[in-house]
Amino acid sequence: MPVPFGPSSSSDDEAGTAAGHLVVLIVCAGIFLSAALLTPSTGNLKIGPVTLPGLCVLRNTTGIPCPGCGLTRSVVSAVHGDWKGSFQYHRMGPAVVGFLVLQLVYRLTWIGLPGWRSRISRVGRVFDWTLIPLMTLLLINWIPTVIAALRTAF
Numbered sequence: 001m002p003v004p005f006g007p008s009s010s011s012d013d014e015a016g017t018a019a020g021h022l023v024v025l026i027v028c029a030g031i032f033l034s035a036a037l038l039t040p041s042t043g044n045l046k047i048g049p050v051t052l053p054g055l056c057v058l059r060n061t062t063g064i065p066c067p068g069c070g071l072t073r074s075v076v077s078a079v080h081g082d083w084k085g086s087f088q089y090h091r092m093g094p095a096v097v098g099f100l101v102l103q104l105v106y107r108l109t110w111i112g113l114p115g116w117r118s119r120i121s122r123v124g125r126v127f128d129w130t131l132i133p134l135m136t137l138l139l140i141n142w143i144p145t146v147i148a149a150l151r152t153a154f
Contacts, residue, residue: 018111018136020041021107021110022111024103024107024133025103025104025107025108025111026140027050028100028103028107029104031075031100032079032100032104035072035075035078035079035080036075036079036080037082038072038075038076039076039086040073040076040080040082040085040089043146045059045072045073045076056068056069063143063147063149063153064143064150064153065145065146065149067138067139067141067142068090068138069090070089070090070091070093071089071092071093071096071138071144073089073090073093074086074087074089074090074092074093074094074096074097075097075100075106077089077093077094078093079097080098083153091141092134092137092141095134095137096134099130099131099134102127106120106123106124106127110124
């Protein structure tokens with residue numbers, strides 16, 4: 001009988017790790033699939049003929065864009081091959097797409113090639129830690145946007 005809070009067996013650890021990789025893989029694939037179904041427009045995103053409402057709570061309530069404003073349209077544009085438009089919607093969009101592609105490749109390799117797991121584990125830790133600088137860059141990128149929004153507001 002397993003002990004609820006005790007050490008787990010290696011097969012339990014492997015199953016938990018595999019589930020984690022699968023979740024990240026599904027989320028990344030879902031982002032790309034959603035981006036492929038959507039089309040960017042000047043205002044909001046469209047799915048077919050239907051224009052979706054803007055969902056940014058900060059922008060809708062204060063008029064100031066959040067660090068991620070335009071990021072979805074940027075990813076959608078990149079998935080559709082419009083890299084110039086992607087960069088125009090959000091300067092960090094292409095970097096986010098690159099991060100998602102690397103995550104997909106790593107997770108697919110980890111799940112699909114079990115013999116390579118020990119070889120790629122260090123790379124996986126680097127990919128996991130790159131989320132911190134990516135989020136930091138999103139915040140740094142936001143500073144000029146906030147300054148410009150505040151200048152036009154006052």
